Amino acid sequence: MTNIYGLLNISRSSILAQQTGIEVTGQNLANVNTPGYSRQLVEMQASSLGTGVKLGSITRxxxxxxxxxxxSSASNQSFYKTANRAVSLLETIFNESDNRGMSNSVSQFFNSFHDLSLNAKGMTERTAVIANASLMADNMRRISSDLNRTQTNMEEQIKQTVTQVNVLTSEITDLSKTIHASEKNQIQANDLRDRRDEKVKALADILDITTYEDPGTKELIITTTKGKTLVMGQTAFQMETSINGNNNGLVDVNINDGQGNLTNITQEINSGSLKGHLYVRDTVIPGYLNRLDKFAAGIIREVNRVxxxxxxxxKNRGVDFFSSLSVTARSDVNNAGNATISGVVGQQGFVSTDNYRIDITGGGSFSLFNVSRGSASGTFSFSSGSAVDLGNGIRVxxxxSAQAGDKFTFNSSEGAALSMAVNSAVSADPNKVAAGKTLFPGDGSNATSLADLQNSLVFQGNTLLAGSGAVTFQEYYASLVGDVGIESLKAAQGMEHQDAIQKQLFSQREGIAGVSIDEEMVNIIKFQQAYNASARLMSTVEEMLKALQQAI
Structure with a gap:
């Protein structure tokens, strides 16, 4: 049975417990506007008779x-935001809202040939053809340069983001060390856990991750969603970039296992700003560059042909109007052999602008695959150093020494937009503009054929099929510009959708972990009244002791 001094212990423990409750409530109110703060709760436990109340723990x-x-939602949201910003820049690059756009310059170019056909000897008309061709080529080079510059910016963003990941994982492990040390000594680390959660969220903004806290060791483990470890308790595994020779020298993203071994995770990153940069750099921009080059190469080939x-x-013929197309050829960096590849255009007016791949089958032979059309293009024999005519206007x-399984790629369109220019011989001498099909000075029939190219059906998909295609040059380019707009719309819609999901989840989080001023004010009153009652109990015990002393 509790004696009078036991009552003092009861009141003392209660006063201390209620005081702690008021302190925690005050901490919650002080951080009502602190991002990432989780409200803290005081757990009180009843003690045995005569000992009052025991303070359990302060939890989040x-x-x-x-x-x-x-x-997870933050990763998706960040991906769409990054993609949306980048694609919005591409819309600006392909801007067709004024008369200086590509579509208008193409029209002016072909229309100038029509004007020349009406006055084949006119020097003004010949000069206009060259000027309009130069304007169109300038537009081609500008758009291509802007796309390449944007791709370079994405590359730099990827490198900076990898550095940011390493900073965050290091900060997370530092916080984990402090949390582990504090909780090992029975010191609550709720504020540190909130700070760590904010760092983890910042990491999730960059790439898709999975988190797990070991129930035994209480250590935090962070992996990519594909299972590659970024943080193991108090150890962070650094990200690194490495050059990919099969991707025009752009970098891949790797994780270092701490022993110097790199694991390439570029294709395993599914969301976050890092994925956004990778997607725009490796998919969006190369796709538009490829189509722009096909567009430029198509005009160059067809105009030169006619x-x-x-x-x-x-009185000369056989002169190309534009600078000739050239072959870009590459060896796969993973080839077992040491063979190199080079290529030249054999027939400018008939060269294929498709993308091709050579697969070495062994025994001095290879198979040719048309990547653009997704079809085989035959088997050829070769010997080192000897040119092979592929029958598509290209000789490689x-x-x-080439080994079976080695691969090589080539095409005649890559970089066509960036290098497009009027043949220097033509630009220096307008008399070289071939307006006629005969030597008669007033013959403008060839200029008419050149003007007719504007309405010729030349493209089937991305394949140049002069005279048997489905769309004209301008329809092909309009489709390209339209797809940029569709890509932008998709990114904007994805961002709006993820914003809505994020708001809903944040509202749920605030309902559990957020600070409610009304609720905390109720807690203050509750703890204050309990504190006052405990203080009153102590005063009562004091009066009882005085009464005993007087009785003695």
Missing amino acids: AADGFITSQLN HSSGYGLD TLSG
Whole structure:
């Protein structure tokens, strides 16, 4: 049975417990506007008779599942935001809202040939053809340069983001060390856990991750959603970039296992700003560059084909109007052999602008695959150093030792937009513009054929099929510009959708972990009244002791 001094202990323990409750409530109110703060709860436990109340622990009001969903949503939201910003820049690059756009310059170019056909000897008309061709080529080079510059910016963003990941994982492990040390000594680390959660969320903004806290060791483990470890308790595994020779020298993203071994995770990153940068760099921009190059190469090939068949006022024929197309060829960096590849255009007016791949089958032979059309293009024999005519206007030469399974790629369109220019011989002498199909000075029939190219059906998909295609040059380009708009719309809609999900999840999180001023004010009154009652109990005990002393 409790004696009078036991009552003092009861009141003392209660006063201390209620005081702690008021302190925690004050901490919650002080952080009502602190991002990422989780309200704290005081757990009180009844002690045995005569000992009052025991302060249990001060816990965070946190829901691990909702936190995980928030991180996942943040990754998706960040991906769409990054993609939306980048694609909005591309819309500016392909801007067709004024008369200086590509579509208008193409029209002016072909229309100038129509004007020339009406006055084949006119120097003004010939000069206009060259000027409009130069304007169109300038537009091609500008758009291509802007796309390449945007891709370079994405590359730099990827490198900076990888550095940011390493900073965050280091900060997370530092916080984990402090949390582990504090809780090992029975010191609550709720504020540190909130700070760590904010760092984890920042990491989730960059790439898709999975988090797990070991129930035994209480250590935090962070992996990519594909299972590659970024943080193991108090150890962070650094990200690194490495050059990919099969991707035009752009970088891949790797994780270092701490022993110097790199695991390439570029293709395993599914969301976050890092995925956004990778997607725009490796998918969006190369796709538009490829189509722009096909567009430029198509105009170059077709104009050169018709132009070279006609006569200029200087009575010469066989002159290309634009600088000739050239072959870009590459060896796969994973080839077992040491063979290199080079290529030349054999027939400018008939060269294929498709993308091709050579697969070495062994025994001095290879198979040719048309990547653009997704079809096989035959089997060829070769010997080192000797040119092979592929029958598509291109001759390739393999030099060195090629092994079965080695791969090579080539095409005649890559970089066509960036290098497009009027043949220097033509720009220097307008008399070389081949307006006629005969030597008669007033013949403008070849200029008419050149003007007719504007309405010729030349493209089937991305394949140049002069005269048997489905769309004209301008329809092909309009489709390209339209797809940029569709890509932008998709990114904007995805961002709006993820914003709505994020708001809903954040509202759920705030309902559990957020600070409610009304609720905290109720807690203050509750703890204050309990404190006053405990203080009154102590005063009563004091009066009882005085009464005993007087009785003695």
